[in-house]
């Protein structure tokens with residue numbers, strides 16, 4: 301059995317309850333590009349997300365996986381007694397913090413994802429946003445340190461890797477014009493990549509079911525005005541602020557933009573069913 305057919309059969313086995321719908325949906329995956337942002341907070345659930353990615357890839361979709369690493373970076377900063385500080389959901393990154401961010405994102409998380417996906421039968425390539433100048437940026441705000449704002453995405457290397465039959469797994473770092481490395485918010489990298497690749501779907505997997513509104517219930521659909529109101533009222537806070545901005549930005553180019561819970565078994569397969577799931581962004 302080839303690795304692809306193994307992935308498909310594993311996927312089919314694990315989603316038998318959705319077999320009929322899946323057969324219909326899977327027939328139309330060729331030529332589609334799905335960008336998935338795997339939140340740092342969901343990394344412990346990475347196995348099932350990777351299985352879904354491998355399955356969809358084997359069925360003809362182009363898959364791009366961008367990952368974060370917040371909790372693991374915090375763990376290492378704590379171990380090394382380096383203070384942790386956020387402003388509006390963005391990590392304040394001095395030179396020492398940047399060293400840890402680079403080591404954890406590229407040396408640990410990216411490599412773990414690549415190793416696990418390979419073990420599961422996937423053809424994957426680990427990349428960092430600085431490879432091939434994929435993510436080019438500048439320092440966003442001196443008070444945040446080495447946090448980058450994206451100026452340009454150069455998707456050529458990502459396209460090449462896709463065309464060669466691999467799933468690229470991308471760590472969110474970027475390059476400044478002077479060659480220095482910048483810490484990029486992974487949600488914004490995923491969003492800009494999805495636009496540059498003209499993806500048909502962008503799915504943010506996090507540790508929550510979606511966005512919770514003022515009454516604490518899950519918001520199934522959200523437009524820009526509603527999102528801005530919830531941010532102004534302090535109901536959307538912390539890491540959800542850049543995520544919402546990333547969703548709204550991508551919506552200009554990507555038809556389906558959604559936040560869902562990475563802990564839900566086979567959540568990526570469920571997103572293809574076009575049933576209510578998580579929070580979907582609308583115009």
Ligand SMILES: Nc1ncnc2c1ncn2[C@@H]1O[C@H](COP(=O)(O)OP(=O)(O)OP(=O)(O)O)[C@@H](O)[C@H]1O
Nearest residue numbers: 339340341368369370506511512535536537539540
């Ligand atoms: N209105 C809201 N609804 C849902 N979650 C919210 C809301 N406001 C703030 N949050 C927070 O946003 C968090 C998700 O963003 P966070 O940046 O922490 O995770 P991530 O983006 O999935 O991971 P990483 O940043 O490591 O890539 C949730 O765990 C929740 O605590």
Ligand SMILES: [Mg+2]
Nearest residue numbers: 368370487539
């Ligand atoms: Mg985040």
